Amino acid sequence: MKYTVGELARKTGLTTRTIRFYDEKGILTPCGYAENGYRLYNLKSIETLEKILLLKFLGFSIEEIGTLIKSKDEPLAASLKKQEEILLEKKNHIERLIQAVQLAGSKAQETADTDSWALLKDIVDMTKNRELIDTQYQTDENLNKRISIHAYSTAKTEWFQWLFEKVQLKAGMKILEIGCGNALFWKNVAEKLPSNLEIHLTDYSLGMLEKAKLVADDICRKYPEKNLKFVFQQKDATAFSYPTGGFDRIMANHCLYHFEKSSRPGLYRKIAELLKDDGIFSCTLIGRTHIRELLHLTERYFPEIKFMTGEFDILLETASDELKDFFKVNSVEEHENDLLVPDEEVVFNYVSSFSEEAAETLNAHREIFLQAIRDEMNDNGDMFIHKSTGIVMCTKLKK
CATH class of the missing domain: 1.10.1660.10 (Multidrug-efflux Transporter Regulator; Chain: A; Domain 2)
Known part of the structure; x- marks a missing residue:
């Protein structure tokens, strides 16, 4: 027919x-x-x-x-998976817009009409910044560029090993990591992990969670005798919820400054609810002087390039003031860990990974910036970069 x-x-x-x-x-x-x-x-x-x-x-x-x-090459299932990720990004975008409108509406009632427009602009800018961060961390490519520079650390104890010592994981513990990224912490301490851990990994980015699952699978294959259980959840920390509690440890490594300040109290309250009475909440943060040499160098040549770190509203030095209303802050420790980087390409890639604008600007003036980096190197051919990173350890407030 x-x-x-x-x-x-x-x-x-x-x-x-x-x-x-x-x-x-x-x-x-x-x-x-x-x-x-x-x-x-x-x-x-x-x-x-x-x-x-x-x-x-x-x-x-x-x-x-x-x-x-x-096409007969790409399976329909793979295409549907990609489309699912795209639709989830759109869904999350709409949810953020709804939150922005609701926040603007509630604040507008408290301000004069002339101030409301300025307030609305601030909220929209804040939402755009959040989406820029989400785009940066949608896959682990930019994250890997940033991490590669830390291979030139001068620390006596490597960062992840130092962090592992601080959080004191013990056999049989139930652990939640908020903003797990590509599970690099777990990959680096896998050999030392005690047995029978139940590890819950959450991240806003599906791309990161896919990488984290691969890391977890690899760990379980290498160390079957440890009997480790990994659980994965896509979660937005700005409106955080979790289906189960009773955690011995909750970790938020290098992620609190990616969440709007107005949303963090809700996150802290939820963390306190999810912790056992004797549980520990730890968060890693950068300090005020983190990579200052690199910031000054970039600003000197390309002032239009803005580092997200310059806009962070919670730092290692200020975290206690924010956390003390929700937790007992037991300690704030900085990791002694400066960099001596002998490769200008590594520094170049690190700076270019911070935004599309940074990548475009630096690639258009590649040789100029590479030479600027070389000029900063010492007699041994290394560029010194000070690092300021550390950990805040908290427990629940006594009722």
């Missing part, structure tokens, strides 16, 4: 214009032509149309639909 464009339109409920559009895009080709030149379609054409409409409903673009219809 063959159909003309008009007959196919009546049979499928589409317009002839829509069918011709799909034909022009090359995703619905005729099975033949009538003597008068009319395009002809068959049952397979109807099946193709059904696939097009299904994919269109799921939010795929015409170009993506064309690739999926024609």
